[in-house]
Amino acid sequence: MNNKHKISAKDITVVVQGPVQTFSDRPQETGITRKCLDSVRHFLPGAKIILSTWPNQDLTDLDYDQLVLCDDPGTNVRAYNVDGTPQTFNNNRQIVSTLSGLEQVTTPYAMKLRSDNYLISDAFLHLQQDFPKRCEQDRFFHEKVVVINTFTRRYAKGGPVVFHMSDFFYFGRTEDVIACWNMPLIDDFIATKDCPYNIGFPDYSIDCTQMLFIRAMQQFDQRFTLNGLLDNNPEKQIFSDRCFANNFVIADPQQVGVGLCRKFAEKARVSRTKGKVAHWQFKEWQQLYKKYCDPNFEIQYSIWEQCKLFLQRCLYVFPARIENKRRLQQRQKKVVLNNK
Template identity: 55%
Template sequence: MINHKDITVVVQGPVQTFQDRAQEPGITKKCLESVRSQLPGSRIILSTWPSQDLSGLDYDELVISEDPGPNVRFLKSDGNPQYFNNNRQIVSTREGLKKVSTRYAIKLRSDNFLTGNSFIELQQKYPNRSKSHCFLNERVVVANVFTRQYAKGFRVPFHLSDFFYFGLTEDLLALWDLELFPDAMDSETDRENVLFDGFATDCTQAFWVRALQKFDSSIYINGLLDNSPENLEISEQCFANNLVIASPADLGLGLCQKFLGTARISRTKGQCAQWQHWEWQEIYRRYCDPDFPKAPASVKANLFLKRLVHVHPVKLETIVKLYKNRRSSESGGIK
C-alpha cells in the first residue's frame, strides 16, 4: 500500500470567485481540510492565481501563476469567440505538479474535496497491462464524472474527465505538461463549422488527446463525434492500459454543489452516459486480463435499459441538427 507521505495533493484553481469564474463559498477550505483528514501525512500544494484571499487556508506550499485568461479554441459559426478556461486549468495544474517531490501526486480541483482514499487501493488493484497503447508507467485513477461513453446519443472516443487524477507524479506531468491552446483568430478558417466535422471536440477530449499525442502522434479526432471503429478501439485500449475509471463514491471524491442535485451530470440521463467502473473492468478484462470476472448480466441489463430510455433517443435529435447545420453551411448561412 502506498504511504500517505509519498503523496502530494495539488489543489488547483481559484479559491474564491475569480473574474468570470464563480466559486462556492468556503469550498477550497473544505477541500484542503478534507485532504488533511483523508490523507494525513501527505503534502498539499495550492496552485492558484494572484490576489486571492488565502486567509484560513491550510496548505504546505503555495504556487501563484499569472492568469493566462480565457482562451478561444474556435469561433462560433456566427464568428463570435467561444471562450474556455482550458489554459487556466493547464497552467494551475502544470505549475503545481512541477513543484511535487513525492513519488505520487493527486490533481484535485479547488472546488471538490476528498471523502475517502479508496483511490490508493484502486491504483494498485489492476496489475495486468497489454503492450498496445500502454503509455504511462503506472495506472492513473480518474473519476467517471464527465468521462463520457455517450454524448448526444452516440458513442464518443477519448472523452476523459479532468476532475481528479491520482498516480505517479511523472505520469501526471506527462498528462498535464501541455502547451497552451492558441487563440482562434481567423473568422473564415477558425469557425467551429469549418474546423470540426459536426460538433466541436470537447475540452476534456482535447486535453486527453493532446497528452496521448506525446506517445503516439497518429492519435487524432476531428470533433466530438469522430467515433470511427478505429478511434473507439484505440480509445478503449488507452483507457484500459493507462487508467482506472471509477465513480466519485468508489474512489473517495466529493463534488461541489453545482455538480449535484438537479445538475445535468447528476441526473440519470447524465450518469448513465458516463463510463461505469464495471464497464472499465470489462475493457480491462478484454485487453489486459482475460481471467478477470465478467460483470453480472443483471448489471449490464439495468444500464442497457437506462440508456435505451435516456441516451439513445437523443440520436435522432442529433441527426436532425447535423443535417440542418450542413444544409445551412452549404448554403452559406449561419448555424
C-alpha cells in the same frame, strides 16, 4: 507479475488547483476550497499539499504546505457559434494552474484535485493498485492513473465518443500525472472561409476534455487525433478502449473517494441518471481491463445490471441520435446559406 504495494500518504503530494474564490466571473461555492484542503488533511494525514492558484486570492484560514501563484493566461477561444460569437473557455488557466503545481512535486505519487472538489475517502489508493496487469500495446504510463467517470463519456449527443476523459481528478505516479498535463497552451482558433466555426464543422467541436487528453497523449502517440466530437470508427474505438484499460482506472466519484461541488452534484444533470448513464461505468471499465490486460480477472457484473444500464441508455441516451442528426443538417444548411 503482481506489483501491488501499499502507498503511504507521506509519498503523496496533492496539487489543489484553481481559484479559491470568485475569479474572473467564475463564482465559487462559499468555503469549498477550505473544505477541499481539510478533507486532504483528514484522509491523507502526512501528505503534502500544494495550492496552485492566482494572485490576489483570499487565502485566510486555508491549510496548505506550499503556495504556487500563477500568471493568468486568460481565456482561450476554441470555436465560434453560427451567429459569429466566440466560444471562450478556461482551458489555458486549467493547464497553467495544474502543471505549475505538479512541477513542484517531489514525492513518488501525486494527485490533481480541483479547488472546488474534495475527498470523501482514500479509496483511490486501493484502486490505483488493484489492477496492476498491463498489455504491452498502447502502454504509455509507468502505473495506472485513477480518474473519475464524471465527464468521462462513453456517449455524447446520443452517439459513441472516444478519448473523452474527465479532467477533474488524477491520482498516480507523479511522472504519469504530469504527463497527463504536459502540453503547450492552446492558441485561439482562427476562423477561415473553409473552416468558419470549428475544426471538423459541421460536426461539433471536440469536447474540452477530449482536447486536453489528446494534446497530452500525443507526446506518446500521434494517433491521438480527432476532427470533431463524434469522430469515431472501429479502429479509433479499440485504440481508445485499450488506452483506457491499460493506463487508467475509471470509476464513479464515490468509488474513487471524491466529492463534487454543488455545481456538479445534487440536481445537476451530470449527477442525475440521465447524465450518469452516458459515462463509462466502473464495471464497464473492468470489462475493458479483462479484455486487454487480465483475461483471468473475474467481474461481478450480472446480466440484470447490464440490461438495466442498456435500458436506461435506450431511454436517456440513444434517442438523442435522431435529434442530433437533424441539428447537424441544420448546421450545414446555415453554412451554405451564409456562403451564398
